[in-house]
Amino acid sequence: MKDPMRNYKKIILGANRYSDSEESEPLLSSISSTSCSSFGSMFDARLQSESEEEHPFQTKLNIPEQNISSLSPLSVRKKFECQLIFGPNFRTPIVDMYDNKQLVLDHDDSFNKETHFIQKHRISIQSNTAKGSVSCGDFSYSNGFMDYKEPDKHTHNSLVTIFAIWNTTMGSSLLAMSWGIQLAGLFPGIVINILVAALCLYTCQLLLTVNEKHGMPGLDIEVSHLCKDLLGEWAEILANIFSIIVLLGADIVYMILMSNFLYNSVYFVHDVFVSQPNLMEENINVLCPTNLTMLLNLTNLEATHPTTMFDRVWDLYSTVPIILAVILFGVLNFKSPTFFTKFNSLGTISVLYLMVFVAVKAYGWGINVTDWWAELNIKPTFAALSGMLSLSYFIHNIIISIMRNNKNQEHNGRDLSIAFGLVTFTYLFIGILFYACFPLAKSCIEDNIFNNFSTKDTLTIVARILLMFQLFTVFPLISFMLRKDIFRNIDQVFKNYRFGDFTYKKVMMLNVVLLVICVLFACFLPKIGTLIRYTGALSGLVYVFMLPNVLKMASLKKERQLTTTKALWHLFILGLGTLNLLSQFFIKD
Template identity: 55%
Template sequence: MRDLIRNYRNIISRKSESDSEAESQPLMASISSSNSFGTVLESCIFNPESDLSESDFDKNSRKSTTLPIYTGMTRKFSKRSLKFSSPFSGSEKYSSSNTFNSCQDFSSSIGIYSATNDSSLDCKDFKDPYRSFEEPTTEGKSTTQSSLVTIFSIWNTTMGSSLLAMSWGFEKTGLFSGIFINIAVAALCLYTCYILLNVSEKHGVLGQSHEVCDLCKELLGKWAEILAKIFSVVVLIGADIVYWILMSNFLYNSVLFFYDFINSKASSDANMTVLCPKEAIWDLKNVTNLNLDIEKSPFEQYWNLHSTVPIFLAVVMFPMLNFKSPTFFTKFNSLGTVSVGYIIFFVAVKSYSFGINLPNWDQEIYLKSTFSALSGMLSLSYFIHNIIISIMRSNKNQQNNKRDLSIAFGLITFTYLFLGVTFYIAFPLAKSCIEDNILNNFPKNDNLTIIARILLLFQLFTVFPLLSFMLRNDIFANIRMISKGTNYGNFSYKKVIFINCIVLFVCICFACFLPRIGTLIRYTGAASGLVYIFMLPSLLKMASLKKEGNLTTLRTIFYTLIISIGVLNLFSQFFISV
């Protein structure tokens, strides 16, 4: 759930340096990149048709600048002066005198990679792009991050809603098979991240934000760039839907708890320590079949999880989605790390209290027919490919990129395995009762569960407007790219309201008719994973090898096999019922 957006404020506020310094702390990690998600931004130029008015940026910064393009050689990542903060380090400022200012601001956790209007970042300040990484700025401070910060930035970014569904994925696969699939998918995602970094180092254009979309355009053609941008937006839309379902769930249960508490009403599950919602649904169907009337209070009639609550939530959220610059929400960014830490603590405490409850160890060896549910979900759990280039670019010691990336993926894998395996082994009821949101397995009056729901609800309240802000910016940018010379992609409040209405309508429909985050995560992960994890890295690598004259038949077969795994992973989602 993520520490969804880190260091996002300068991009969305685009204020003066003094104003920007008044805000601090990173945002909660995320899955999206403005560049990777289709945002088309020009170096050192603010598009006047963006979400900002003319007064929000310095007109003098909008200059046409031709940057030198170096070809025919292998290049290391160029030093960039980035404002990048995380829970483990303070913010670092831009320096106009720094070597090779990128004229761009990167927000790693949602991966926002955008031009900035800071006057200190004028492209005229570009100097020799081959100066050393180790050279400090005029202030004597390094503008890059240590390996430790980079490792935890990657870990923080990947932690998301799949944390709550990991045990559910193990139930669909089997314990030992789930462990194997988890490690295998992690290794494959790590390898394809290596590929993207390697290709970016060889073929990235100096002075430009060479992300996956840019590499696709350069090496594969326009079709690959468009494909990457489409599926990046798919990830953003999928995240919005999943978060809306979770917000509706947390809001419903939180309000219901306080309603029962105020009215001194005992909950039906008050004496239970763990629940099996599937059995409750089955009992309700049996009661309905017996034509027994169930009386509901007026409150219960108007406060229904799958009908009224998503609509009430939309009434509250809609005004916040129309802010021109949602800078206010970035002030609560530290909740991402707190939320992940609390989920780990929650699972550890509950599992310890339950003890080991796995009577049939021998049955856990076998692979279940629904195993692809876990592989699809893991494709999103390890999804960081659209912003990995930008994150690793800020690493102080570029020679340690592979090592740091490997350590980060090892830490991510351990976290997922700890949460999934621990809760799965300790769950005291039938394993089929495990929900894709494990908080649903606990009663409303459970103290730890109450804290978890309220904390996650507040976090998502601050994250959802930012995700929606990025989604509409990506849509505007892509429209401007497609319809050059027209005004279709220009900002206007009517267009913003129209887009937000469509987004909320889609989210409400899913929350009412398909409120299953496990299903949504596995489909979104399998689709986006096919493009970003399996296909594009393999095609980029083959194109790079072909350009160098090193593409052999064996290598072609190997990378084609990786693509085939992604295709099978996606299509298998349509042939299982979970």
């Protein structure tokens, strides 16, 4: 027999029929159904027991003679009783399988006489002789009792989930991947990329496993909540702090990139309409800024100072970041960044364009590797790539939220693995192809590959404009999340749960501080490769190497399944993260 509450809901979801012409039809026929009690009558039933005694049930029995032996009296009785809303107040009918009569229950509903119209209910049962069972009719009820349906959870299929992870993980590391491979060596760079991707995938799986065991269904549990439940408040604070560091690092890198793209785009327009054409510059498509810097340092020469008013006003490391900050300040003070979420699809377009850009350039250059055996050797600066990759594959602080919306939860592991595979392929495609085909010395590769191209290169111009517009829409979203995290943590630390409320004064003050920090880095440390590897190594130590493994050990200990071997394995991964961070301080860019 089905669960009673489910059957009650089935009763109430039927269709009402009040016409007299339908009373003669069998209840379970295609043209008739029963009416149900009103909202008041159902909740006032216990208060109206005396009225029920005045209107008892009258029963008649009508069971078809054919195939009568295939029916079980007990099944008829139970199937009928499962439909009764007020079981204790009704008289259970006695079904005689050998009496060819129609069973009709007339219930004169006199509940709640003062406020509700009295309806007469008829319930009849017709046997299903073909199957040898009795089916229950559908009942309708539209006044709100038990017809409430929990809103369907907004979920996505596996394909959407996979590309959501892919699109979210892709970031500014794409522009610096070739630079990282150049610091590690071609083949060691491939191996390091795959190993870090596998390690990040493993720790993401650990977080999902811990959440399945200790997360609360129906609640938006994040990594910080798991840390508080399993490790204590200190772990929650640590997780929140380094989540803020990741967002702040992203804002700084995006400010540097936007300043670069804006500077070169405006400079291109200025050269087209104002400057005289320079045939020598137009013939140079690939640049090596590193050699120019080394030449100036070795010969003690100074770069030519700007000679025009435009060059003085439009300087990459002074005026451009400040002008950009003034523009961004206006869009950062919105109460909600909903408008900017409409441009999320630009991320996918930008990544695809960048892949096409690299493929076209590589096709024109051809393979430019003179000594393949030398590319097998690992370079002493390989840790720069591992530090950068710790941020490149960083999605740990939101992976639980993304996978929670996956429609098929049993496929979480598979979908996450496929997504990480796509991310790894994208990084390797751009990094290896650009590195192997770059026509100049590999040491010339910049941490922003667009710096290796002239400002007049057509494909580069389009890429810079597209990425600048994309980052201009992403920057407010990152800043909004950063603002919410900062206010929430202040509320948590000082127990002042009104501080996080939106006021323009607080928001403007925070945005001023944020933009000042970003401008300082854009002016004095505009090296996105260095920023990415330090941010990745630091935040990766906490979110990639530490918290997932410590949470897993705490979960195993709680279940009394933590063994020495398992503990040593998780501590080994934590040790790798520590070495990854310490090694960053011994690398000179």
